[in-house]
Amino acid sequence: MIQAPGKLADATVPHIITELPGPKARAQIEFDKQWTSPSVPRAYPVVPVRGEGCTIEDIDGNLLLDFNAGIAVTSTGHCHPDVVRRIQDQAAQLIHYSADFYLPIYAETCAELARIAPMTEKCRVFLSNSGTEAVEGAIKLARFATKRPYLVAFLGAFHGRTYGSVSLTASKAKYHAGFGPMLPGIFHAPFGHVADLKWFDEVLFDRLVPADEVAAIIVEPIQGEGGYIVPEDGFMQGLRKICDKNGILLIADEVQAGAGRTGKMWSIQNWDVEPDILVTAKGIASGMPLSAFVARDSLMTKWGPGAHGTTYGGNPLACAASLETIKLLEGGLMDNARVRGEELMAGLRAVQAKFPSVIKDVRGIGLMIGVEFDSHERAAAVEWGCFQRGVLVLEAGHTVIRVSPPLVITEDEVVIGLKLFGEAVAEAATKV
Ligand SMILES: Cc1ncc(COP(=O)(O)O)c(C=O)c1O
Incomplete structure (x- = not known):
């Protein structure tokens, strides 16, 4: 029911081979800055080029653990093979x-x-x-x-x-x-x-x-x-x-x-x-x-x-993706969201217990979890510290880090993500 790991997901993730952002990412960001509307909010310098399950590969070949799901979008994981197949089949039939x-x-x-x-x-x-x-x-x-x-x-x-x-x-x-x-x-x-x-x-x-x-x-x-x-x-x-x-x-x-x-x-x-x-x-x-x-x-x-x-x-391609997505959500992913959500919540509460003056609240249901910090600066430092360790999370509000991974997230990914999140909090607790 849960997506079988493919080539990217087989690797140990995160797998960081350059500094973050790497040289290709920095060049891409310079190019981007010349052409894109400055109104687009850019959280931090990730340059994604490929995705699979909960893994994002950036332009320098770094593998990142995605706890954002493209801002709560890629519910079935990145490029779920069933969704990809359904879109490809539909694209060959009628696009618009x-x-x-x-x-x-x-x-x-x-x-x-x-x-x-x-x-x-x-x-x-x-x-x-x-x-x-x-x-x-x-x-x-x-x-x-x-x-x-x-x-x-x-x-x-x-x-x-x-x-x-x-x-x-x-x-x-x-x-x-x-x-x-x-x-x-x-x-x-x-x-x-x-x-x-x-x-x-x-x-x-x-x-x-x-x-x-x-x-x-x-x-x-x-x-x-x-x-x-x-x-x-x-x-x-x-x-x-x-x-x-x-x-x-x-x-x-x-x-x-x-x-x-x-x-x-x-x-x-x-x-x-x-x-x-x-x-x-x-x-x-x-x-x-x-x-x-x-x-x-x-x-x-x-x-x-x-x-x-x-x-x-x-649009027919979007409809094709949606029909497959609903099938996958009902076919086990909602259950996974509940189980993995409980593990994540327990793990994040354990981090809170270690740093009670820094983490004010851990709340949420399933895989929609918010971690509230004592200041905006602290939340921003945790977001950056996670990125430096290869975990993608995103602020919400002024002091909250949201944890909203794809619903295909595995137990191992929860464990790795929690460990790195805990390290980022420990660093931010002393630095900010
Ligand atoms: C609850 C809610 N409603 C509406 C929107 C707007 O969606 P979109 O960015 O696709 O226009 C968002 C986007 O984040 C949202 O979180």
Whole structure:
């Protein structure tokens, strides 16, 4: 069920043969700097050229252990042979035609996503290319279907960078800097504690806008970019109640937390809550650009032809990758995420026990784990120290390191990664 190791994965990883970054990487970075938009955030100087399972080979031939999964995307590991084969087969058949026509693989992918959606009622699906596009579609549908103007998101949320989604985003001010005004009609609620939910009745509905003018509440069931924050038990259930009481739609943004990462297909299932609209992207197609929003039939059928569309969304190659990905997730990878996640969590808590003044918290579910440090500088030093040792991890929020490896991660890779992470923390504990 778990991907058999291939040539790259057979090597002992990490395997570092140059300094990091190496000479070819440095030359490539110089070239890159001349041509690419400086707006692209670059975490640290990794120059990947090949991937397999949890291994990344960089341009200098160094083998790195990937605990990022390309920012929680390559759920089935890099270049899973079944996914590669399926994409290759599809590429030889039809690469593009557009969802304005009746592509069989488009409908098949919609039916699959509707099948695995966490809603009891029959659902329909709209396919697009990126997380942000699916968020845009979801909020358009919410306003259209309810004929209500207002939207609520949460402080700490990240929903993307196009105008609607960036207006919902409230994880860092830099995402808004220089781009105002944002989309009007959006309010931000405090996230995570059951007690925070009184904000809705006491502040929003009492002082700002009537509840019957709010179209939707959009929530990441586990906040991602905001710092891998797991809400208190009861928070998601409480949100559902607020929505039910006031005819407000609940949109679950599962772009980062979904697609099996928490050991369940959707992170909201950890609290047995059904959303009205589900948004997915990232891990659902193993790295091919596919996103979707899924809504109850009664909701999605409120709009008609032309209300929403896209040229590329549901591209056949992305659909092929997604169909194979869903098969693999259900065929053992979700279980692996749970088991390996418990090992990782226990190992990271052991590191925390050694450095309690440095590591403030270790939290998460399955393979979505956040390690919170005492300062941004410390988290950055750990990120760099891991890279120097050949382990790729990434900051989230201001003080958190996220651990979100591919779901194919093996027990050995967990052990090696934990050892090197522990060394990086020990170094950062004395240096910063
Ligand atoms: C929860 C969440 N929603 C939406 C997005 C936006 O996705 P994309 O970068 O594919 O537009 C992200 C990206 O990190 C995300 O984590």
